[in-house]
């Protein structure tokens with residue numbers, strides 16, 4: 001019998017703990033497949049953050065470090081400076097990357113740190129039970145914005161792919177979603193491009209992936225995917241925000 | 253070897269380089285700026301990395317990442333910056349990562365002053381971060397001792413996989429003294445087979461983590477850490493006694509204060525008062541038994557703890573003495589050093605009170 005699909009070698013056999021329908025699992029799979037396709041499982045060090053993906057260190061087959069909340073880009077910096085020839089990535093949620101860890105991600109990007117940030121934006125604090133994140137949409141209810149997020153009170157959603165793209169050291173940011181086969185394939189291409197650019201020494205790279213949290217959105221897995229497309233995408237437009245490696249090519 | 257004149261902050265950085273440290277992450281703060289500045293000048297000569305981080309929080313986490321790769325790594329700061337590093341220190345203690353952290357203490361609390369102080373004793377020895385953990389804390393009194401202890405600090409960190417703090421103060425950081433660079437006694441260091449340096453497809457993945465979500469696992473982890481702490485307490489206690497043999501008044505002091513106590517001891521002896529100094533060098537593990545034995549020798553009439561704080565190490569002194577001797581105290585807070593005259597008077601008062 002021919003094998004048509006199998007688990008990526010970039011993943012361990014540990015069973016994942018994610019809720020049914022949560023797309024963290026999909027993102028893990030994509031990163032693992034990219035590591036395998038680039039043949040860098042043995043020469044990659046990943047950094048897990050704090051959030052629902054905290055246990056990423058159990059799931060990825062490469063060497064892993066677990067970082068304090070928000071500090072993954074600093075930890076990744078320390079790793080990359082010791083091992084400049086290995087691939088280094090962080091896997092961070094939106095609370096981790098865009099709230100408590102804003103300084104660390106901005107300065108890693110500013111330094112042009114040759115790492116790849118895998119940024120799973122689900123517009124909520126998943127792990128702690130659905131509190132408001134800086135990425136929560138205006139009007140979106142959460143356990144700490146029960147009336148819905150209000151602009152006057154909480155400000156407006158933060159767009160990290162756009163923000164980091166303004167920094168010279170940041171050579172590539174793209175926002176993708178993991179909502180259907182076509183968008184998932186596109187997301188994988190973005191991840192692969194980010195790792196490839198990192199390995200070429202171009203600079204800091206980040207892929208922002210709009211991801212679902214059916215549990216805290218109070219939706220079924222299928223509804224969650226629909227909600228993502230209808231609500232998250234208009235606020236967080238998909239696309240490439242920085243591609244400075246290509247610009248360099250073009251101006252040559 | 254010939255003696256050279258070195259400034260404390262530069263000497264500790266040079267000692268780290270000589271000890272094989274090739275990664276330093278820091279953030280400017282007075283009175284320790286010469287440490288990152290020295291590394292920035294000299295790391296390139298050794299193919300090492302100096303990186304100025306965006307904050308002390310980032311610096312300690314960069315150290316976490318580098319230490320997790322098995323590198324010898326140092327970070328330094330002064331009191332307010334060390335406060336910011338506490339999260340990272342707790343994580344490194346939990347993940348059992350070797351690192352050497354220098355604190356050139358200044359007056360506090362808050363922004364305090366930039367003058368020498370010893371008011372971070374609690375933070376250093378009790379742990380300013382969360383959880384049950386210990387860090388080895390070494391407190392040199394001279395620049396020579398600081399350079400010797402730096403090599404020791406890296407070895408202890410590697411042997412036990414534990415953060416080691418070198419605590420001095422603005423005085424030791426800023427002054428210049430003669431230093432003789434000694435050939436360190438080589439200690440047997442364990443292989444860092446736990447480090448993340450890429451599996452190369454040849455082994456299971458290594459994981460650096462302080463997360464043990466199952467409380468049973470976390471309990472086991474804590475017990476293991478405690479065993480390690482016990483081992484360190486057995487093997488790594490350091491202290492020095494100065495003219496204690498016949499002392500009737502015993503100063504207990506560390507670092508800069510201990511030196512000023514020595515000056516007071518000489519004055520007291522000139523006046524016919526037999527005084528001595530017991531100087532803990534390792535603040536954790538604290539030389540409890542050694543202090544008890546010293547303070548309970550026949551001649552000792554009074555014990556006087558002196559600190560550049562309002563009274564922190566005195567808690568450990570009292571624990572060590574277990575009520576066997578009453579403990580007097582002289583402290584200066586906020587960034588002023590005691591004078592030999594003040595300490596002499598405090599000793600005389602303590603003896604009169606007996």
Ligand SMILES: Cc1ncc(C[n+]2csc(CCOP(=O)(O)OP(=O)(O)O)c2C)c(N)n1
Nearest residue numbers: 050051052069093094095096124125126127
């Ligand atoms: C210093 C610190 N503050 C708060 C927490 C609690 N905490 C754990 S996960 C989390 C939010 C994670 O949200 P996000 O990064 O969006 O990840 P998600 O779970 O949504 O994937 C918080 C606040 C913590 N572990 N450490």
Ligand code: SF4
Nearest residue numbers: 018019022052126213
């Ligand atoms: S809480 Fe949300 S983000 Fe976390 S695993 Fe469940 S669905 Fe995924």
Ligand SMILES: [Mg+2]
Nearest residue numbers: 093094124126
């Ligand atoms: Mg989230």
